[in-house]
Amino acid sequence: MILSQTALYALRATLCLAGHDTPEPVRVEDIAESLDVPRNYLSKILHVLARSGLLASTRGPGGGFQLARPAAELTLADIVEQFDEVADEPHCLLGRPQCSDQDPCAAHDRWRSVSVAVNQFFRGTSVADLLRDRPLAKGFEVAV
Amino acid sequence: MILSQTALYALRATLCLAGHDTPEPVRVEDIAESLDVPRNYLSKILHVLARSGLLASTRGPGGGFQLARPAAELTLADIVEQFDEVADEPHCLLGRPQCSDQDPCAAHDRWRSVSVAVNQFFRGTSVADLLRDRPLAKGFEVAV
DNA sequence: TCCAATTATCATGATCATATGATGATCCTC
DNA sequence: GAGGATCATCATATGATCATGATAATTGGA
Numbered sequence A, B: 001m002i003l004s005q006t007a008l009y010a011l012r013a014t015l016c017l018a019g020h021d022t023p024e025p026v027r028v029e030d031i032a033e034s035l036d037v038p039r040n041y042l043s044k045i046l047h048v049l050a051r052s053g054l055l056a057s058t059r060g061p062g063g064g065f066q067l068a069r070p071a072a073e074l075t076l077a078d079i080v081e082q083f084d085e086v087a088d089e090p091h092c093l094l095g096r097p098q099c100s101d102q103d104p105c106a107a108h109d110r111w112r113s114v115s116v117a118v119n120q121f122f123r124g125t126s127v128a129d130l131l132r133d134r135p136l137a138k139g140f141e142v143a144v
Numbered sequence C: 001t002c003c004a005a006t007t008a009t010c011a012t013g014a015t016c017a018t019a020t021g022a023t024g025a026t027c028c029t030c
Numbered sequence D: 001g002a003g004g005a006t007c008a009t010c011a012t013a014t015g016a017t018c019a020t021g022a023t024a025a026t027t028g029g030a
Helices: A005-019 A028-035 A039-051 A076-080 A108-124 A127-133 B005-019 B028-035 B039-051 B076-080 B108-124 B127-133
Strands: A055-058 A064-067 B055-058 B064-067
Touching (some): A005 A039, A028 A039, A039 A055, A076 A108, A108 B108, B005 B064, B005 B127, B076 B108
16 A cells, blocks of 8 residues: 555665765665665666666666765655656545546545645655654664 | 555445435446446456445346445445555554564654554545535446 | 346456566776 | 676566456346
8 A cells, every 4th residue: 555565665775875874886785685675676676766867876896876866855755756656636536537626526625635645745755854863773774 | 556446446336336325226237337447347346345244235137236234334444445455553664564653664753644644534434424525426426 | 937137256368566587788996 | 908896678477456258146027
């Protein structure tokens, strides 16, 4: 519910990168091991994030992945959006395409506030916000 | 996001049944046409709901599906739960199995309130609540 | 009793999410 | 410029979800 496995991996990996304070890139291998996520699968996920400019990748010895911008300017939505949909307008719970405030479905008002809360969480929370709350939660250390 | 196609069909069909005020059963055929949902697929979905006692089914001429109890005693969670997970305890956004208030992950506090809101929506909203808000929203009439 | 209506169930297929393993491309160091 | 390290990409596999079509089982009514 809420997030796909893939988006979850992306989020955890990004958080892992952000929590890694040294300026060098981190290898896929290390992140994968640290998060217990399939290595090649993670590689593809990180590649997507790099291609859209959220991460920077470097090849060759000493290479790996880094944040491409400060963690404070990276929202959870930025990450998740690459894999799952983070709707701007709440989607109709009942799937009515024409659903709107003017032409609402049975669930409209009640669902709207919930939906907005979810949206605001992803759009309004930055990676830095999470790190600030709890710098390095157990289970997210990078193996060095 | 949020609901699977199957759970959505189930919810819409149930709402459709609840909005149908005559006491006779409604045929799968009619619901399927009314909601524009594959007929045999819907049949299987309704069968699941009937098997778990949420709907009543009758075979043969004049048969079809009905609510098995008053719409006020049927929550959205009752329906959705048959197909998707409606977690009682908010799941850790980052997938940490040991996540708890005592041993929280980086996203814990922020995610918790969002997660609880979603949960309360499904558990706290009955089919009757939706009908009361807006008796028969366009697009959910049963074709008679 | 037989027929038609209707749900129940089975066999199968399409598509997508989630992986796995192998190979290619690039880059640093020597 | 050679070799190894590392990301990039491709081919393939697996299971779940979503769906279709055919057939069986049940039931009410002529």
